Amino acid sequence: MSRIPRDKSLDSTIALMGDPYRFISNRCRRYRSDLFETRLLLRKTICMTGPEAARLFYDQSRFARHGAMPKAIQKTLLGVGGVQGLDEGAHRHRKQMFMSLMTPEGIEKLVRLTSAEWQIRVRKWASMNAVVLYPELHALLTRAACAWAGVPLADSEVEPRTRQVTALFDHAGSIGLRHLWSRRARKRADSWAADIVEQIRSGRLRAPEHSAAHVVAWHRDFSGALLTPQVAAVELINVIRPTVAVSVYMIFVAHALHTHPQVREKLQAGDEDYAECFVQEVRRYYPFFPAVAAQTRLAFEWNGYQFPAGRRILLDLYGTNQDPRTWERPEDFEPERFGRRDGSPFNFIPQGGGDHYFDHRCPGEWIAIELMKLTADFLTRRMSYEVPGQDLRIEWSRLPALPRSRFVLSNVRECQELHLQRTRWRRR
Numbered sequence: 299m300s301r302i303p304r305d306k307s308l309d310s311t312i313a314l315m316g317d318p319y320r321f322i323s324n325r326c327r328r329y330r331s332d333l334f335e336t337r338l339l340l341r342k343t344i345c346m347t348g349p350e351a352a353r354l355f356y357d358q359s360r361f362a363r364h365g366a367m368p369k370a371i372q373k374t375l376l377g378v379g380g381v382q383g384l385d386e387g388a389h390r391h392r393k394q395m396f397m398s399l400m401t402p403e404g405i406e407k408l409v410r411l412t413s414a415e416w417q418i419r420v421r422k423w424a425s426m427n428a429v430v431l432y433p434e435l436h437a438l439l440t441r442a443a444c445a446w447a448g449v450p451l452a453d454s455e456v457e458p459r460t461r462q463v464t465a466l467f468d469h470a471g472s473i474g475l476r477h478l479w480s481r482r483a484r485k486r487a488d489s490w491a492a493d494i495v496e497q498i499r500s501g502r503l504r505a506p507e508h509s510a511a512h513v514v515a516w517h518r519d520f521s522g523a524l525l526t527p528q529v530a531a532v533e534l535i536n537v538i539r540p541t542v543a544v545s546v547y548m549i550f551v552a553h554a555l556h557t558h559p560q561v562r563e564k565l566q567a568g569d570e571d572y573a574e575c576f577v578q579e580v581r582r583y584y585p586f587f588p589a590v591a592a593q594t595r596l597a598f599e600w601n602g603y604q605f606p607a608g609r610r611i612l613l614d615l616y617g618t619n620q621d622p623r624t625w626e627r628p629e630d631f632e633p634e635r636f637g638r639r640d641g642s643p644f645n646f647i648p649q650g651g652g653d654h655y656f657d658h659r660c661p662g663e664w665i666a667i668e669l670m671k672l673t674a675d676f677l678t679r680r681m682s683y684e685v686p687g688q689d690l691r692i693e694w695s696r697l698p699a700l701p702r703s704r705f706v707l708s709n710v711r712e713c714q715e716l717h718l719q720r721t722r723w724r725r726r
């Protein structure tokens with residue numbers, strides 16, 4: 299039996315916060331192992347990286363999610379009582395509710411709504427000297443996500459709701475005031491969403507039948523009861539918040555187009571297959587979600603290592619997407635690699651691994667991909683712009699990591715002649 303390598307420091311929380319994306323893979327390289335043990339927030343934690351570790355992590359007979367996420371993340375990013383902390387039958391039943399929203403028609407509708415918002419913004423940006431893209435995308439996506447989810451949003455509400463929803467993912471991983479702001483935003487966003495659920499149930503608000511607000515408000519839990527308004531609110535926000543968070547990937551689409559101009563030419567030609575490979579490479583190459591947490595249900599042995607019961611486990615998402623055993627020259631940005639990928643659900647895991655319906659893998663993966671393709675389409679074919687001098691270096695210690703300048707555009711123009719119809723959404 300081999301001993302799981304132990305990190306030397308008493309607690310590694312500060313080291314993790316300082317380099318959240320490379321903390322696990324750097325140490326695994328140092329220990330020449332796919333796993334090591336450390337303490338995070340004083341709790342013993344086994345950190346793992348790579349496709350074999352990912353396959354193990356998604357074995358539900360060995361790992362559970364309930365109680366695995368630190369409270370600070372529950373009180374901000376995730377909310378309390380949502381699908382992320384459920385296990386077994388209760389999880390599969392709730393997950394089905396999310397998957398029922400991810401139909402080709404549903405996703406196509408969201409892409410249409412987002413495209414209309416992009417068009418409105420491009421016209422506005424054309425009258426501005428400079429545009430900081432990241433905050434602009436927050437408002438654009440909040441409008442599109444709410445319209446899609448059946449959540450009414452008056453013009454006067456757009457700004458405060460955008461700030462609240464954004465704080466849930468943009469400030470959750472911070473400490474100090476930004477973290478407190480995220481906690482306050484969670485309380486406000488939950489009470490806004492709970493009110494919408496109650497309005498739908500009492501007949502004061504009619505949400506379209508297949509919209510997220512309608513589906514969540516009338517969803518019956520495993521036991522047959524309606525969700526409490528508080529839990530329904532968390533699940534409704536579980537649709538709106540991550541849709542707005544696609545703004546992070548959209549910024550990386552812009553960043554990749556700027557730093558790899560040869561890619562832009564290929565996208566301008568309108569090759570749909572290449573566009574798919576491009577956004578997959580953006581999701582592989584750039585950092586977003588560093589890791590996911592679970593805990594062992596029971597003691598077991600794996601590859602000669604003994605795992606104790608009740609141990610917290612962190613799976614390295616970013617490092618697995620960069621693992622040289624799967625990816626040749628992982629440090630190169632090369633969309634073509636996705637034309638020859640094996641398609642394993644455990645070696646490319648920017649939004650989690652395993653199965654969308656049965657595991658905790660992100661149900662919004664197809665949304666993220668389609669909204670990123672839409673972004674690439676706008677930035678290469680439907681508008682022109684310049685990228686003025688700015689600091690585009692990525693802030694690796696931030697969660698989520700972003701270019702320091704948040705991507706500034708100038709001289710924006712709408713391309714009338716390239717208003718081409720997007721081809722229909724197709725699931726791969």
Ligand code: HEM
Binds near residue numbers: 396536650
């Ligand atoms: C912005 C891009 C996105 C990223 C980087 C992302 C990332 C992730 C990750 C890493 C997980 C956890 C996987 C695991 O625990 O194994 C997750 C779960 C989840 N995501 Fe996403 N996500 C994104 C977009 C979306 C969208 C657009 C939606 C919905 C509209 C969504 C809804 C959810 C939900 C509800 C879960 C919990 C699933 C479960 O526990 O079964 N996400 N996401």
